[in-house]
Amino acid sequence: MRAELADRRDTTWEDLGPRFRVFVYPCDAEDTRIIDIVDVSIDTVFREMRILSDDDRHLWSVALVRGEGAQRGLVWLSGYDYDDTPTDGVEWQRRREMQDRYLMARSRRGEPLVLPDGRRVIRMFSGWASSPLWESFTDEYVVDPRSLGISDDLTRDLLAWDGAIQDAGPDGPVPADSFETGLAIWRRLRDELAPIAEVRPDFWATGCGLG
Known part of the structure; x- marks a missing residue:
């Protein structure tokens, strides 16, 4: 903004x-x-x-x-046209606003925190926690990748990506390839978790295009 x-x-x-x-x-x-x-x-x-x-x-x-x-x-x-697949950070941000509004209302009503298609929303970003996966409006909030049934190789790569960002510290420059690496890992997560969750790349910087 x-x-x-x-x-x-x-x-x-x-x-x-x-x-x-x-x-x-x-x-x-x-x-x-x-x-x-x-x-x-x-x-x-x-x-x-x-x-x-x-x-x-x-x-x-x-x-x-x-x-x-x-x-x-x-x-x-x-919001944005929810029937369209986001292709950049701006569109993902608009999709996030729509989903969060919907899920917050379900949380207030005590309903399961799932989208209309029955899937959960798992957010991916490095947030100085034990995992870079998050689920808003839940008691746990930070999600252990192993609890989602993610493959060992993907779990290792995900945590390594997050660890490299955390090692840089809050004031240090993040690794130069962190965005591209994050996108590659997000695509793998998206595919592995497709039956149960939409994985939202909340690390995606506004304005970055899909390569």
Whole structure:
């Protein structure tokens, strides 16, 4: 995130009748619900999302519709198109916001902490703990790789990657290849855990593209 001072004189028009497009992602095989909400404020849209999502029992996202005809496009305001596979750090961040909102609501209701497809969310990042795997909103939080049934080779490589970052210390430079190595390990984790969990690469720096 960055914040920049602005000058109100650098704009030439205003619009009090925006068109918002909201997406509600069902918990089963139904198609995603896509609804345009027009001539209201963003505050009204977010209030409506509580109803449309049944108090966050469904994943949802909101975009501002810009342009007309072939020039029409979307400016994402909350979340992202959940049906798309993220390809960079920004898209993973938006997916994370949607998932965390959904899982936090399930936690408040005392429901199992799983996504609509029944899988857990396992986060991967080095956080100065005994493991670089985490599961938000749970009592344990830090996840032992061995508890997930990960192969010995992958567990060893995962912990070695995390150890190299921790050895650098909080103020030292991390190994130059830590991001690329992390991506390679994440892909292996993603494949091994695919039946039971979505592995989210929370170490992914915003703006980095998928190689």
